[in-house]
Amino acid sequence: MNFICNIPFFSILLSLFSGTVCSVLSAKAAKIVNRVVILAVGLMSAILLLYLLSTGESFIYWMGHFPAPWGNEIRAGVLEAGMALFFCIIMYLSMAGGAHKLPGEVVESKHNLYYILVNLLLSSLLALVYTNDMFTAYVFVEINTISACGLIMIRQVGRTIEAAVRYMIMSLLGSGLLLFGLCIMYDLTGHLLMSNIKESVGLIVANGEYQIPLIVSVALMCTGLCIKSALFPFHAWLPDAYGYSTVSSAAILSSLVSKGYIFLLIKIIYRVIGFSVFNSTRMIDVLFVFGLMGMIFGSLSAIKENDVRRMIAFSSVAQIGYIYMGFGMGTQAGMVASIFHILSHAATKSLLFIAAIGLTDVSGGSRRFADLTGSAYRNKWAGVAFTAGSLSMVGVPLFSGFISKLLFAQAAVQVEGKMLASLIVLGISTVLNAVYFMKTVIRIYTATTETPYEGITFRHMKAYAVTLVFFILLNVILGVSSQPVVDMIGQGLAMFA
Amino acid sequence: MSRKKTAEEYEKTFAFRFFRWLSGEKDPYIGNVEMQPQKKYEPDHEAALRREKEHDAIMDKVYDTGHNRWLHLFHRLYQTTSVLFCLFLIALLLVTVSYLPANGTVTRPVNNEVSARYIEKGLEETGAVNIVAGMILDYRAFDTLGESHVLFVATITVLILLRLNKTEKDEAEVSDRRFEPKNDAILQVVATFLVPVIIIFGIYIILNGHLGPGGGFSGGAVIGAGLVLYLNAFGFKKTERFFTEKTYKWVCFFSLSFYCLAKSYSFYTGANHLHSVIPKGTPGAILSSGLILPLNIAVGLVVACTIYAFYAMFRKGGF
């Protein structure tokens, strides 16, 4: 076995171990460890990705001395490695972009705890990405949930604690359903490993035995993950959680945590149930409908919002709707579009959160639109970044948002029954997006004659500005050279089968 | 014959609205999209206060469920639908259960080659008499590694939520003790007898984890419970002599690090098909079954400390 194949294992264990290590370090050292770990994992994932692209085959890695159905396994393919790399990039940028807010919002003595949470979150995301075992996935979903909850309430104002409680309640409902579905699946197949379950599911479908439990199990697992990733009717916790937590948390939560669950769902669809079996259940129609509803209602709530960060949070609801709509189409193209949208949305949404914090900082900390007037002149970098993010959200060509919408539309055109609905909703939602994002952009670029607030120059926020530049670059790269990414996603999905 | 309409009357007609739309005078945004003209900033505290009061009044009106019949009705409706939904869920699950393979039989899919190998070869491959312990700490050790980190991250969140700084801590302790007698004699006497027994029992469970029922987690929980009892009987002063936040931190750190590193070694050797140097020992002996015993000890330490930490955090926000 090639040494590079150890990388998934190393990345998970490294981030897990760094969490433990941070618990005895001072805040400063913990911060450094955190950054180094994220960078190292990102670097390793990049190497792994290159290696996998060159070999063109996925591989299985034993977690222990025992082969397939007896021991735990992790599995790495192009898609997994790419996701890991992307998660690391976003996480690093989010941490860097929000670092200057941390001292003001979190008690000094709890900083190292924050970094523990981030490290563990990273490790759980990596494990979710790489795992080949359902029960391992469940355990790491729990780590993910708890550390996300910690990220929400690390800034201890009333709102965040309330949001954390709501988040936990919804998440636990989701975990419960997921675990129950998993148990039924275990009962039917007798396996916990994804590849073995898939074989057995194939047999079950072929025999026509246990049809109802199978469908119920699939439905339970899907519902659980949908609840956890804040699909439309289950999004009540989201605006407060994203709107009031410290900014790095908001960026990470919106762009990574929910995406981790969605990626797990993709794995379940492809590697556990099988794409064709999944499509034959009615589940995809349900996902489709809720996705469409999310797209509309999320945008409508965002339009009504008078608080910029909550507005961005509501926009997340709409964007998650897009992803589920892609699932609901039930085609390979729809899936590719959804996965691309995961990337594009993660890049854009964290950019928006980080840019928004720059704008609110120069408006006396207020998030109301009235106070934000002209803030783009006071903090030029944040203004430009916010505009770029908005353009991407609205779907202007050259930004990543356009490509994902293009892919969705292309996928929709191929699906007979759902074409019209998805295209129309896509159009409406895009226009609604344009309404609230362009409104904000105009607002922040409306010059005020006299402001009580001080501006900020480049010199005082070097790290912040550089982060923003990287984010914009990421967006533009995704928007301009999307073909390699799309190819990679296609290749990764092919490896899934 | 045309009748001259007044301006007001005319404004209500369809033709007026049509022509207004035709000539592009109708603005669909006014009143719909928030966009107000630029005003100079004038700090106006009175207005702000007044606004706040009005806001409060409105909120009172909206959320006073006692008088707001519609909201009340909505709540009722919500609850009814939720109950119905749950009944539906029960029915669905029962139907599902009725289609599942029959319970207690050997022929179900669950009893396949996986469990067969655990039972048949478990003893020789892991060295653990307790097959469950062998399974969770060797075959499926990655899950268990995750599990102990769940506990760890939960402690971290509890620390974030409840840990107080020095001065707050003292106040918290005072208020915590308000309702209970200090140094309850009965409790103390009972505790003197009970605590060592409990703790020894816990240690037994941990050390016996690979030989019989039990293991790190349950043993750790028992020890933790013993510590909690001790704390209740003798107060924080006594326990702080041997157990402080620092102790907790380092015990946790070393146990988890050991766990992580040991498992990493075993994963690494396993995946790369290297020979592991850890001896299996004779099955049934206390020093046997490779890494399972040390891992059980590590887990036990972590759990005991964590449970004590939970309790102390809940009681006074630190220890």
Added chain:
Amino acid sequence: MGPNLFANYGEAVSAILFCIGFTNLLLQTNLIKKIIGLNIMDSAIYLFLAEKGYITGRVAPIVADGVTSTESYINPIPSGLVLTGIVVSVSVTALMLSLTIRLYTRYHTLDLDEISTQLKREGK
């Protein structure tokens, strides 16, 4: 209805318990009862899992007298999974309870709806 409802009475009970827990978690306004509901829900799932492993007439998977034949022991896998699961649910319970304490010190109520009303009243 399938053929095995009465044979699977354990699973049926666990399904009912699951739903009771679910309802509690969803409907109770009181946070502590919500948490109890959560615990009941988790326990129900563990019961369901444990029922999976049980085979009539066999004993717990602790090797006695060196007998390692499949015929003598029940399936050990569910027990292991439940063991892991219980730890998870304890952690979550502790976290939820500490959240409850924080929330109560801040808002002096355990009712989530009331808290959101208060939040709106604060206007922040």
Added chain:
Amino acid sequence: MTAFQIILMGLLIICAVSVSFSKNLLNAILIYMSFSLVMSMLWICLESPDLAITEAAVGAGITSVLFFVTLKKIHAIDASDPEAKEEKENE
């Protein structure tokens, strides 16, 4: 054995339902404690002694203690309800 199991399961359901409908929080917690104990007995019946030990230590022990402490904390915050002395429930 089966009859015993069925009785235990009936107890479980009774406990769960009465938790849902009990007005007093303390009662609810006590009932939940007994729920855990019944559960641990059930696990003995299902030939899983590991689980029984763990459930007894955790469900009936630690979790309940944490519930009681929480309840006590809450009453302490209110400083009005003096009947919060039931936190000495371990093992």
Added chain:
Amino acid sequence: MYLILLSILFPAAAGLFLLIRGRTPLSGEKGNTDRKTLLALTGCFLVITASLVFASLLTVKEGFTLFFLTKTLPIYFRIDGVGRLFSLLAVIVLPCAGFFSFAYMKHEERESRYYGFYLLVFGVLNGLCFAGNLITFYLFFELLTLSSMPLVLHSGSKEAVMAGLKYLFYSLCGAYAALFGIYFLYQNCDSLTFTTDGALRASAITQQGGFLLLTAFVMLLGFGVKAGMFPMHAWLPAAHPVAPAPASAVLSAVIVKAGVLAIIRVLAMFGKDFLRGTWVQSGWIILTLVTVFMGSLLAYREPVLKKRLAYSTVSQISYILFGLAVMDETSFTGALFHVLAHGFVKAALFLCAGAIIYKTGKTRVEEMRGIGKEMPLTMWCFTIASLGLIGIPPTGGFVSKWYLALGSLESGLPVFGVLGPVILLLSALLTAGYLLPLTIHGFFPGADYDYGSLQKKEPCKLMTVPVFILTFLSVLIGLFPNLVDGIIVMAAARR
């Protein structure tokens, strides 16, 4: 190849430079010098850009691909006949209006922002004209909307912001409607590169003909928003009165034409043979005729000068669209000719209106009695341009309308072949009705006019010269249509 890229990127970069660097000119001595440098810079930029565009118009023959957006979607540039024509229009009108605004914008705030976006618009327009496939075109179409919006809401008053938003939303909705058409085309074409006549696969036409027709109609409507076609024309009269006059001139003379260019492209993609005689054509002709007539009628009733001119734009653009909708060679020539003619004339008219507003502050038509006595030069230009818009022989308007009517009659369409010219004629009469009174009352204010208070208010050279140039050009193409014919024929051949 680099010339094309340069002529797009240079003005854009220059605009961004002004936006980033520029600060509001201060009052006093320092502000004055600041302002002078700003103007000098902008002037240089405009001239350089114009020469770059001319150079690329003359020299560049081949298209090139910049990069690939996705595997089958290249960003591709090429200069063809139609693009050349529109680019010519832009490259004449934009510098003229730019120099005009040097004088006009003197007292406005935040000039650097205005010029920055002005240059951006210039660059984007060049990109739009040189775009070689539909996706590239769409990219610049969106960018055009976004970069021209700040020009509309420049003054920052409530009306301006609302008008800007209105413009933005109308345009975006239209563009998205068109985008869905593009998705379908992408599905049913081999490539999205502009062709002369139809790029649809034959199989697609037979299988999904009905759906493709719907798509075509939606795309026409979507791009028609930008061109101010009837159901979605309302943004024009809202945006024009609030925008600075030179910005209105650009908006009306060039940016609105982007919609026309888009529709020409769409038409070419679908192919005339595919659309001819279908319900799409009839529906489209009806819409254009309604717009032509309604626009003139509304302009006739409108008392505010700039708004009147805006309605006039609505009406006149639909002349062009009518010419396209007839799908006949002659009328197509007429339409292209009208693009130029209307561009020059409308720019001149708006600049005149701007000069009047700048000097006298009067915005309503009835206030402008005797204006010809006060500002004779401006009013003469106004009059000549009006004649051009009405279509009186020596001007360009006559030639284009002649071709339009002729083509419509030749096309042999059942009803519209005859109805079209009639409505065009009616509308021309209305045009005369709403433009000439201004001249008449301007020069002959009547007996009761108080000549005592009369004073010369002729604006400075910076204002008059651009107006002269544009007026002169509008007459020139009327006198010597052959000058333009070369380009038009080329455009018509390679559309």
